[in-house]
Amino acid sequence: MSQNAERPIPNVLSIAGLDPSGGAGMLADIKAIGALGAYGCGVAAALTAQNTQGVTGVLPVDPAFVGRQIDTLFEDVPIAAVKIGMLGQQPVIQVVGEKLARWRPSHIVLDPVMVSSSGELLLERGAIGMLREALLPQVTVLTPNLPEAGVLLDARPVETLKEMRRVAEKLRERMAYDGHRWVLLKGGHLPGEETIDLLHDGDRMLELPGRRIATTNNHGTGCTLSAALAALIPQTGDVPEAARRAKHYLTEALRHADRLQAGKGHGPLHHFHAWW
Helix, strand or coil: CCHHHHCCCCEEEEEEEECCCCCCHHHHHHHHHHHCCCEEEEEEEEEEEEECCEEEEEEECCHHHHHHHHHHHHCCCCCCEEEECCCCCHHHHHHHHHHHHHHCCCEEEECCCCECCCCCECCCHHHHHHHHHHHHHHCCEECCEHHHHHHHCCCCCCCCHHHHHHHHHHHHHCCCCCCCCEEEEECCCCCCCECCEEEECCCCEEEECCECCCCCCCECHHHHHHHHHHHHHHHHCCHHHHHHHHHHHHHHHHHCHHHCCCCCCCCECCCCCCCC
C-alpha cells in the first residue's frame, strides 16, 4: 500500500455563501478541497443570486439554522479544519464564533469576504466589529486582500510592499497571542506583474512570490486560496508549506482557467486542471 493510501483523508468544512455559478463561495471551496486530497463539507451561511457578471441578490440564512448546521455536522464528522468565507450579517458571525468556540477545530482559515469581485457589498457594514471580536481570536490563518485589510484596521488600503509589511504586523497583533496564528496578506491589488503575498506569525515575515496570470477567468481567487489552505494545513502540519502549495495550486488554476467556458463575465478558475 502506498504512503498516500495509508494517510488519513482529512475532513474540511467550508462555512460560506452559495454562488450558483460555482466560481466562488462554498461550491468553489468544495472543489478546491477535493482537488487537494481532502473531503469537503459545507455549511451555507448565505445565499446569493449571481453569475460571472455580478450579484443580483443576497438572501440571508437564519442564524439559528446556521448554528444547527454546524452542530449537526460536528456531532458526527471529525472536522480537521474549517474555512470561513462569506457570512453576510452580524448575527451569523456571532453564531459561527460561538459554535467554533464550542467545537474547537484544530485549524480555522478566515477569508474576510466583504465585497464581491464586481463590487457588491457582501458583509453588513456594522458587522466588522463582530468579525474582529468573535472570529479573529480563534483563527489559525487570516487571509485578507489589501482592501479588506484596510477595512479591518480602519485604514486606507496600502500601496507598496513596505506598507504591506506594517499592515501584516498590525493584523497579527489583533489575533491571539501564541505562535500558531498567521496572517496571509495578499498583494494582488498592487500594480505590476509580480504578486507578492506576505505570511507573518508575529516573528517571521515570509514572502510568497508569484507572477500575475493574464486571464479574465479570475472569479473566486480568494475563496480558492483560503480553501486550499484549509485543505493543506492538516496534511502538511506546517502553515508556510501549506501556503506555498496553496498559492501554487491557485496559480495553476488561473493558468488553465481559459479552458473553461462558464459565462460571459469573469469566469471561474479551473479547480481540476491537474485531472481534466
